[in-house]
Amino acid sequence: MTNSDLMVRDLAHIWHPCTQMKDHEAIPLIPIKEAKGIYLYDFDGNRYMDAISSWWVNLFGHRNEYINKRIKEQLQTLEHVIFAGFTHEQIVRLSERICELTGLQKCFYADNGSSAVEVALKMSFHYFKNEGKTKPYFVSLTNSYHGETLGALAVGDVELYKDTYKEIMIQTLQTPVPKDRSKEATEEAIRALKTLFEKYHDKISAFIVEPLVQCAGYMHMYSPSYLKSAKELCEEYGIFFIADEIAVGFGRTGTMFAYEQAGIKPDFICLSKGLTGGYLPLSIVVTTDEVYQRFYCDYNEFKAFLHSHSYTGNALACAAANATLDIFEQDKVLEKNREKIAFIAKELQKFKDLANVKEVRQTGMIAAIELQGYDFSERVGLQINQKALQRGIFIRPLGNVVYFMPPYVITFDELKFLIDTIFDILKEL
Numbered sequence: 001m002t003n004s005d006l007m008v009r010d011l012a013h014i015w016h017p018c019t020q021m022k023d024h025e026a027i028p029l030i031p032i033k034e035a036k037g038i039y040l041y042d043f044d045g046n047r048y049m050d051a052i053s054s055w056w057v058n059l060f061g062h063r064n065e066y067i068n069k070r071i072k073e074q075l076q077t078l079e080h081v082i083f084a085g086f087t088h089e090q091i092v093r094l095s096e097r098i099c100e101l102t103g104l105q106k107c108f109y110a111d112n113g114s115s116a117v118e119v120a121l122k123m124s125f126h127y128f129k130n131e132g133k134t135k136p137y138f139v140s141l142t143n144s145y146h147g148e149t150l151g152a153l154a155v156g157d158v159e160l161y162k163d164t165y166k167e168i169m170i171q172t173l174q175t176p177v178p179k180d181r182s183k184e185a186t187e188e189a190i191r192a193l194k195t196l197f198e199k200y201h202d203k204i205s206a207f208i209v210e211p212l213v214q215c216a217g218y219m220h221m222y223s224p225s226y227l228k229s230a231k232e233l234c235e236e237y238g239i240f241f242i243a244d245e246i247a248v249g250f251g252r253t254g255t256m257f258a259y260e261q262a263g264i265k266p267d268f269i270c271l272s273k274g275l276t277g278g279y280l281p282l283s284i285v286v287t288t289d290e291v292y293q294r295f296y297c298d299y300n301e302f303k304a305f306l307h308s309h310s311y312t313g314n315a316l317a318c319a320a321a322n323a324t325l326d327i328f329e330q331d332k333v334l335e336k337n338r339e340k341i342a343f344i345a346k347e348l349q350k351f352k353d354l355a356n357v358k359e360v361r362q363t364g365m366i367a368a369i370e371l372q373g374y375d376f377s378e379r380v381g382l383q384i385n386q387k388a389l390q391r392g393i394f395i396r397p398l399g400n401v402v403y404f405m406p407p408y409v410i411t412f413d414e415l416k417f418l419i420d421t422i423f424d425i426l427k428e429l
């Protein structure tokens, strides 16, 4: 079997995500034969460093021995069971651990990030409905991304993904994201949020944010103090605060969850991606007892949250999630990442000298280099992606923003190679 054999068979029947399929007339699809640690291997014997953790999901490498072992053990007893009327040991343990980590009390499960966002939106709206109030609006930040299903897309604000579907969106309001990390930008954005809340608070169920980094929004970064003030405003106006930690959770920003850096406690937290170490689809909406109690009554009052997905709470996925949390505990991951974060910061300095670099940004294990002087139609990101592949690195720039977000098992030497390679590519552009 070669790359080209599989590519031909693939293109005969498969429509890939987030892809203009015609691009594959010129750009080969890469069939992956196996993966180990931070590397992907294709059928022609090429090796690529997975520097974006396979869409930000992988934390401890591919085919991680410990996670593999735990999933195999789980396979011996239970692969999956309907999650209404039944439960299992892995999910009970996982929920206890997630509640302990977040300080919240209740976990509702789904099987991907977008579905978790839908759950948080529906649940916050439904909470008020159960109190006899109808609050049909949601507020989100400009440039935000919360997923692709219609509700999640509606609270998102990345034109490229959303504009086509604008006629079929639910009602949302966007408030400006702080334009940088400065005090002035933070205060300006908070003033705008306050004005919006003053005007519409009796119609708004929830405010949803990606704490600290808008990942799909070109890795835009802002200050924790914005989150702190925004949470205070939510409390003042009786609006729920939803932290979408799907991309930034599980250590990406340096702390276990990004919202921790603001010293706040959200009303809802959406988790997915890194939750299973990048192994299996699973998501959780973590919330408070207070929210839970608003739905808790006799059946005939019809206040239950009747939302479900067939694969909710899959036992194999929960085993992978428990194994992931074990690794965090056993290997002191957050502590060890601190050195890598400092190393990345030091190595990024040199990019500031390049004429085609507009800005260099970093929050924890997420680093972004924004380019200048290229028209969107030049697709410079795609050119960089192709050049990097030739040098054994897989990155997938967002427009003119080159970024990396590697699995935490990357070594210092590998980080150096990654950063130096990106630097050389940008210098030669």
Ligand code: PMP
Residues within 6 Å of the ligand: 112, 113, 114, 115, 117, 145, 146, 147, 148, 210, 215, 216, 244, 245, 246, 247, 248, 272, 273
């Ligand atoms: N929220 C955020 C912040 C995300 O980055 C993503 C995915 N990139 C999602 C939601 C959607 O998750 P999924 O792709 O699993 O539906």
